[in-house]
Amino acid sequence: MKNSKESNQDHYDEKQKDLELNKSNADNQFLTTNQGVKINDNNNSLKAGERGGSLLEDFILREKITHFDHERIPERIVHARGSAAHGYFELYKSMEQYTKAEFLNDTNIKTPVFVRFSTVAGSKGSTDLARDVRGFSVKFYTQQGNYDLVGNNMPVFFIQDAMKFPDLIHAVKPEPHNEMPQAGSAHDTFWDFISLMPESMHMIMWAMSDRAIPRSLRMMEGFGVHTFRFVNTKNESHFVKFHWKPKLGTHGVVWDEAQKISGKNSDFHKQDLWEAIENGNFPEWELGVQLIPEADEHKYDFDLLDPTKLVPEELVPVMIIGKMVLNKNPDNFFAETEQVAFHPGHVVPGIDFTNDPLLQGRLFSYTDTQLSRLGSPNFHEIPINRTVAPMHNNQRDGHMRQEVNTGRVAYHPNSLGGGCPFQAKIDQGGFVSFNERIDAQKVRERSTSFADHFSQATLFYNSQTPIEQNHIIKALRFELGKVETLAIRERTLGLLSKIDTTLAVKVAKGLGITVPSTLEKPINHGVGADANDKQEPTNVKQAIKSSDALSMLKNKTLSDTIATRQVAFLCADGVNGSSVDRMKKALESAGAGVKIIAPHLGTIVSEEGNEIKVDQSYLIAASVLFDAVFIPSGEGILKLMDVAEVAEFINDSFKHCKFIAAEGEGTDILSITNAKNADKGVITSEKTGDKNLSNTFIKMMGKHRLWEREKLV
Ligand code: HDD
DSSP states (O other): OOOOOOHHHHHHHHHHHHHHHHHHHHHOOBBBBBTOOBBSSSSOOSSTTTOOOOOOOOOOOOHHHHHTTTTTOOOOOOSSSEEEEEEEEEESOOOTOOOOOOTTTTTTTTEEEEEEEEESSSOOSTTTTTSSEEEEEEEEETTTEEEEEESSSSSOOOOOSGHHHHHHHHHHHHBBBTBTTOOOOSSHHHHHHTHHEEEEEHHHHHSSGGGGSSOOOOOOEOOOOOOEEEEEEOOOOOEEEEEEETTTOOOOOOOOHHHHHHHHOOOHHHHHHHHHHHTTTTEEEEEEEEEGGGGGTTTTTSSSTTTTOOOTTSSOOOOOEEEEEEEEOOOOOIIIIIIOOOOOOOOOOEEEEOOOOHHHHHHHHHHHHHHHHHHSTTTTSSSSOOOOSOOOOOOOOOOOOOOOSSSSOOOOSSSSTTOOOOOOOOOTTTTOOOOOOOOOOOOOOOOGGGGHHHHHHHHHHSSSHHHHHHHHHHHHHHHHTTTTOHHHHHHHHHHHHHHOOOHHHHHHHHHHHHSSSSSSSSSSSSSOHHHHTOOOOOOOOOOOOGGGGGGGGTTEEEEEEEOEEEEEOOOOOTOOOHHHHHHHHHHHHOOOEEEEEEESSSSSEESSEEEEEEEETTTTOOOGSSSEEOOOOOOGGGGGGGOHHHHHHHHHHHHOOEEEEEETTTTHHGSSSGGGOOOTTTEEESTTTTTHHHHHHHHHTTTOOOGGGGTTO
């Protein structure tokens, strides 16, 4: 998918420049200490005699070891595992009517971005394919300052108030007594908390769906989650919800596959993003907004300030306003991906907050966390965090200050510095908070408009296809099956029954228990101790029964391109070379990637006597790392009957509903696998190089999976 020749060329030119620079530097690039002293021996420490003790005087050894000892910084308390890339954002359509943010006004502005994707619960070194929410953080380096859209790949959240965030995270993280399990929610403390928090039910439906196990970071939607505000030059406000829609569609893997990927390649998503960008297949998302006039704040059945609710696209359509392209991998993981500091409070004039109590808490948390993680209030000076807008203020000093501030004036107002730096008037771009009217009593309460915990969970469940519903049921059976405390399982079933009785009954069946007839007390309704006994979670009738946008399979953004999909060719010596070549050419011209798999690395020799380069051996390759599989023709292919990994490869492909194509002798291999029960996802031809075969294969692969097969397996 070469989407921009120009960007490819830029990227290539930059790389060439780097190489040339390195070449010229290499001539006079000596190893030095951090003080610039050239090092003569980087292999031996200074000793009293060649077999004697090391000398404290060895400043070279001490500097090297001391630096090494301090190379790690604390990993993020959440979202520790991340993968990131550089790119740009382009506006299709001016939003001037709604916001004065310049990067959303002028369609000629190309705004640089840095985007970090993450899992939430796992440590920095954990697997990519954990069942989890994915972070989707975008830093826009705008001319008016940095704007961070720090969202997730799901449009709602587990809790309504920031007060519960430490509880949620303590519950989902590995249990504190034995530090297990890593990166997973399938354990007692998580479900204990969830089963006592009815407000989490909508998000639980998303987290148990295939959204929590994406095929690729490039195939996920992104959401700002909270309702924000756009504010225009007339100081008029519109509520806004942000959406990122991936050009490659929204796709997931299946849970059995996810678990196997974790074993075969725990960097599956990281590698996929890296390679796509290296190969010039730049991932793209369109930015969409749902806009709601200030006057409509109370028009809906749900509260716009409640982060456990979404605004159905059927009620407020998503307006596509721009496009983001990721076209450059970071040069250094630590310097960029690890040290980048996002903050929902990094806004620019024209974008403002609402009183969503989860967002309000976040506005405190992110700067605070950078202080302990990055270690200094000067984290804005780290290159990846620097604004491209001019920056002047009277903040000074602190650990590791980079800027050398000159002059004697570091206060405002001043006359000695000529009054600089000046405050900016509104028409000079000064940030002014939206002047929302507030007339209230100081209370520690949850609004009753937040009390509906189930109806949007039901809306989500009802919007799924039966296949997707089945995946949710299986995910819940898996997660609760790992929970050891019976009371927690039962309590969760009680909450699930408020979403959909059949769902609860089906999950219960898998657990070998029944759904309790009443919800156990006491239960948390998001209120304090005094009110807890009085308030019940409510169910509000929704304006719509089902929303296609919530289903990955019905979703409009589902794309049927096979661009960047990976196809395994199961080969051996004696394979028919033209069978390989023709299918490879057809797939590659549709944008897919092909890997030749064989019993050994190096090269194999085709029937025609030509050498074919092998990409992976059967020891390394696995079906779960590919989207589809092809078995070419040729006498030699029949030898694969004796390779145990080949049958396992095809069986897994079949089990995970992938498309399998075979021609000539390749079709015989299917007879030793489950794919012998041919369905329309198993595409075969007796002829070598059959054009119909490749055409059908490409067309079918565009559907991502043959989900109907699940009934069979
Ligand atoms: Fe958060 C990181 C997204 C609620 C406190 N959060 C973090 C990241 C993402 C989100 C994507 C990773 C940023 C990166 O890549 O560096 N968080 C969310 C979303 C939320 C949310 C979409 C709800 C809608 N978060 C939330 C709450 C709090 C935090 C309610 C605390 C009151 N989040 C943090 C944090 C982190 C963080 C502890 C850890 C590392 C960091 O901030 O920079 O401050």
